Amino acid sequence: MNYRRFKPVLTFSCLLIVLASHAAESPFAGEWELTLPGPGGNAGWLGVQQQNGQLGVSIMWRAGSVEPVASAAIDGNQLVMTRKHESELKDAQGHKSTVVTIENISCKVEGSAMRGTSIKPRENGAGEDVVEFSGRRQPPMPPAPDLSKVKFGDAISLINGKDLTGWRLTDPHAVNGWSIKDGLLVNNPVQEEGKHKNYGNLRTDKEFEDFSLKVEVRVDKGQNSGVYVRGIYEVQLIPMADQSIPTIWALSTAGLNRAVAPRRRPVSGKPWRSRLSIATSPLS
Numbered sequence: 001m002n003y004r005r006f007k008p009v010l011t012f013s014c015l016l017i018v019l020a021s022h023a024a025e026s027p028f029a030g031e032w033e034l035t036l037p038g039p040g041g042n043a044g045w046l047g048v049q050q051q052n053g054q055l056g057v058s059i060m061w062r063a064g065s066v067e068p069v070a071s072a073a074i075d076g077n078q079l080v081m082t083r084k085h086e087s088e089l090k091d092a093q094g095h096k097s098t099v100v101t102i103e104n105i106s107c108k109v110e111g112s113a114m115r116g117t118s119i120k121p122r123e124n125g126a127g128e129d130v131v132e133f134s135g136r137r138q139p140p141m142p143p144a145p146d147l148s149k150v151k152f153g154d155a156i157s158l159i160n161g162k163d164l165t166g167w168r169l170t171d172p173h174a175v176n177g178w179s180i181k182d183g184l185l186v187n188n189p190v191q192e193e194g195k196h197k198n199y200g201n202l203r204t205d206k207e208f209e210d211f212s213l214k215v216e217v218r219v220d221k222g223q224n225s226g227v228y229v230r231g232i233y234e235v236q237l238i239p240m241a242d243q244s245i246p247t248i249w250a251l252s253t254a255g256l257n258r259a260v261a262p263r264r265r266p267v268s269g270k271p272w273r274s275r276l277s278i279a280t281s282p283l284s
Contacts, residue, residue: 026050027109028079031138036062081105087123099123112137152212159185167202174200
């Protein structure tokens with residue numbers, strides 16, 4: 001695995017849900033980079049579009065895919081949204097049940113700055129989690145660079161083949177399923193019956209700017225992984241032949257999750273695959 005200069009940046013991409021809104025252009029319209037609380041800060045993204053009096057809103061919160069919100073409206077000087085969460089719980093007898101919680105998000109804008117609050121009931125019904133977050137308007141994307149003129153420095157190896165030196169969990173409170181085995185970086189997130197362990201993502205200690213990243217990966221059937229570029233854009237890594245993965249995910253294998261399809265599909269049946277992800281604009 002070779003990695004060259006990288007600097008995580010808070011940005012989002014979006015899918016849209018069409019909802020009624022005001023005809024005038026909203027101060028919320030545009031793309032917003034969100035800074036969410038957590039160790040070292042977490043990334044998020046909010047996309048708001050307004051066209052022909054219709055409001056379209058989508059969001060990504062810390063990790064995963066950009067999703068349309070369940071509902072959205074502009075109430076005075078606030079953008080108010082709801083997100084629907086479903087989780088499966090199992091009792092002591094092994095009976096499964098689905099718990100639905102509704103998260104309420106509200107935010108205000110002043111110039112190019114955003115402040116917001118998320119209120120989400122806990123799955124066990126014992127209270128709610130309140131999260132304060134901030135954001136800024138995302139600047140326009142610069143023109144694509146001419147990669148034939150880009151020169152990178154000497155390659156560095158991010159894995160020493162012995163231990164996790166140079167790496168740390170994005171959330172130090174999460175369970176670490178990562179280790180080095182036979183010179184390989186391996187993740188083994190084993191769950192116990194009746195319990196759910198929150199396993200963490202791994203990131204480099206160092207931060208880089210422009211970079212060229214080469215990764216060799218092996219993902220078995222039923223598994224789902226990825227590499228987050230700049231801390232937010234996920235290059236999807238799932239088995240090509242795995243029919244259990246939803247189609248919308250499979251279409252993004254080796255591409256940006258639910259956003260950009262890969263230029264070339266990886267060859268099915270090969271246990272190891274190479275990925276080359278290039279980012280040459282130091283977004284800020």
